[in-house]
Amino acid sequence: MCGIIGMVGQGPVNQALYDGLTVLQHRGQDAAGIMTYDQGRLYLRKNNGLVRDVFRQEHMLQLRGNVGIGHVRYPTAGYSSPAEAQPLYVNSPYGISLAHNGNLTNAEALKRELFLEDRRHINTESDSEILLNVFAHELARSGKLRISEEDIFEAVAAVHRRCNGGYAAVAMINGYGVLAFRDPSGIRPLCFGEQRLEGGGSEYLVASESVALDTLGFSLVRELEPGEAVFISLDGTVYARQCAEHPVHAPCIFEYVYLARPDSIIDSVAVYKARLRMGERLAQQILRTWPDHDIDVIIPVPDTSRTAALEMAHHLGVTYREGFIKNRYIGRTFIMPGQTQRRKSVRQKLNPIGLEFKGKNVLLVDDSIVRGTTCEQIIEMARDQGARKVYFASAAPPVRYPNVYGIDMPAAHELIAHGRTLEEVAQKIGADRLIYQELDDLVAAVQEGNPTLRQFDASCFNGEYVTGDVSADYLAALADRRSDTAKSAGPERQPMTDLAHQLHQG
Numbered sequence: 174m175c176g177i178i179g180m181v182g183q184g185p186v187n188q189a190l191y192d193g194l195t196v197l198q199h200r201g202q203d204a205a206g207i208m209t210y211d212q213g214r215l216y217l218r219k220n221n222g223l224v225r226d227v228f229r230q231e232h233m234l235q236l237r238g239n240v241g242i243g244h245v246r247y248p249t250a251g252y253s254s255p256a257e258a259q260p261l262y263v264n265s266p267y268g269i270s271l272a273h274n275g276n277l278t279n280a281e282a283l284k285r286e287l288f289l290e291d292r293r294h295i296n297t298e299s300d301s302e303i304l305l306n307v308f309a310h311e312l313a314r315s316g317k318l319r320i321s322e323e324d325i326f327e328a329v330a331a332v333h334r335r336c337n338g339g340y341a342a343v344a345m346i347n348g349y350g351v352l353a354f355r356d357p358s359g360i361r362p363l364c365f366g367e368q369r370l371e372g373g374g375s376e377y378l379v380a381s382e383s384v385a386l387d388t389l390g391f392s393l394v395r396e397l398e399p400g401e402a403v404f405i406s407l408d409g410t411v412y413a414r415q416c417a418e419h420p421v422h423a424p425c426i427f428e429y430v431y432l433a434r435p436d437s438i439i440d441s442v443a444v445y446k447a448r449l450r451m452g453e454r455l456a457q458q459i460l461r462t463w464p465d466h467d468i469d470v471i472i473p474v475p476d477t478s479r480t481a482a483l484e485m486a487h488h489l490g491v492t493y494r495e496g497f498i499k500n501r502y503i504g505r506t507f508i509m510p511g512q513t514q515r516r517k518s519v520r521q522k523l524n525p526i527g528l529e530f531k532g533k534n535v536l537l538v539d540d541s542i543v544r545g546t547t548c549e550q551i552i553e554m555a556r557d558q559g560a561r562k563v564y565f566a567s568a569a570p571p572v573r574y575p576n577v578y579g580i581d582m583p584a585a586h587e588l589i590a591h592g593r594t595l596e597e598v599a600q601k602i603g604a605d606r607l608i609y610q611e612l613d614d615l616v617a618a619v620q621e622g623n624p625t626l627r628q629f630d631a632s633c634f635n636g637e638y639v640t641g642d643v644s645a646d647y648l649a650a651l652a653d654r655r656s657d658t659a660k661s662a663g664p665e666r667q668p669m670t671d672l673a674h675q676l677h678q679g
């Protein structure tokens with residue numbers, strides 16, 4: 174889950190894009206980039222690092238123009254190299270740049286097609302470069318010198334026919350404007366907003382999460398429908414069209430569990446309220462299955478679990494206390510690239526307050542347990558502080574299957590709950606008792622915010638992939654390529670690069 178943003182303004186957009194990216198930083202900490210357009214020229218700054226480190230004053234001054242797009246990256250394909258930082262650019266046709274959140278599941282096949290049939294060269298291992306080139310190729314089909322919004326929507330429709338997986342994207346077409354589109358299952362979020370200016374006219378902003386609109390003073394117009402594309406021309410005219418033949422709305426449920434900020438609204442569901450309901454349902458489960466519990470205190474694992482833990486304590490009538498203090502200068506652990514870094518960061522990030530643990534039966538609450546990196550260490554810390562019993566609750570069900578739509582959980586064997594029973598996980602993490610949210614309860618907690626949502630991508634919990642194209646072979650190849658062990662072995666030459674290479678060798 175990267176963060177994407179795009180703006181058509183009436184004055185320079187560089188600062189607004191920068192500020193927007195800082196509030197989307199929780200979606201990607203690896204790399205950041207902004208591309209702007211001014212009088213026929215494009216200006217780009219991108220690099221590995223946090224937003225505050227990538228953009229210095231000299232870069233900001235060069236990002237000229239009233240139109241631009243931006244990206245914060247959390248890699249799910251390719252490598253953490255600056256060359257794969259986004260926005261990505263292709264010069265033909267017209268000059269197109271693109272920022273992508275999600276992951277394509279047929280990237281390999283598309284890469285072959287792009288090379289063998291469309292005569293396009295892909296220079297990185299990023300699936301986003303493939304998405305950009307498919308779009309560019311389809312837009313070029315119009316063969317026109319001047320394109321219309323209909324040509325742009327036709328190209329998006331073709332992208333939907335060719336690409337599988339999760340993709341929410343913003344693209345900037347040189348001399349035309351900013352395009353936003355969402356995959357036909359609406360897996361990754363995307364919304365757009367408007368700010369009316371005092372002197373007349375409006376500015377428009379597209380972003381992964383509504384929190385970016387709020388902080389920049391835009392009001393939410395609406396979220397993009399699955400399969401829909403919205404195009405905002407340079408003069409500020411907004412065009413929208415449904416470009417998918419059979420859209421099905423199945424947003425990623427993990428956005429509500431962990432990925433999104435609580436102050437965002439996604440598909441008309443307030444993430445904060447969904448998390449409160451997750452806490453409430455977890456409390457109900459405890460009252461049902463463990464009515465004579467002996468929990469003295471509920472302690473959240475900062476940050477994301479706080480909302481659910483607070484409500485859980487309220488419904489159980491148990492004291493809620495802050496038992497871990499988070500170092501505010503350390504980012505999210507889960508989205509760090511390697512296991513060594515993740516493991517080290519938990520210790521650096523969370524420090525216990527001893528008196529909240531000593532002699533008590535504590536229930537630690539987290540939003541989710543994925544690899545188990547956090548809970549194993551947290552439980553150990555609680556015991557070191559003298560806790561009598563350490564119970565652990567997860568506001569999400571056991572994560573047992575890989576995610577293929579933009580969350581870097583590529584290998585089932587790295588997930589602590591994969592192939593393990595509840596008791597086995599409890600034992601492995603060292604908890605005296607482990608409570609997981611039921612999937613039905615999680616779904617209900619989100620759905621209550623918008624009953625029209627009938628389906629979710631909950632694949633990491635149930636192994637059902639909404640795009641219907643994820644085979645066992647695909648998952649095996651993904652694990653092979655992207656598991657922590659594979660990644661630590663370093664970049665390898667990929668088969669498609671070799672295809673071009675082989676051809677030139679004769």
Ligand SMILES: O=P(O)(O)OC[C@H]1O[C@H](OP(=O)(O)OP(=O)(O)O)[C@H](O)[C@@H]1O
Nearest residue numbers: 476477505506507542543544545546547
């Ligand atoms: O089982 P694991 O593999 O450790 O993954 C799950 C943990 O990672 C996330 O925290 P993170 O530190 O990324 O972010 P947060 O501060 O938003 O909670 C999540 O909130 C859990 O605490």
Ligand SMILES: NC(=O)CC[C@H](N)C(=O)O
Nearest residue numbers: 174175248249250274275
């Ligand atoms: N998390 C994401 O959305 C990743 C986008 C893209 N697949 C990349 O790896 O750069």
Ligand SMILES: [Mg+2]
Nearest residue numbers: 474475476477
């Ligand atoms: Mg956490």
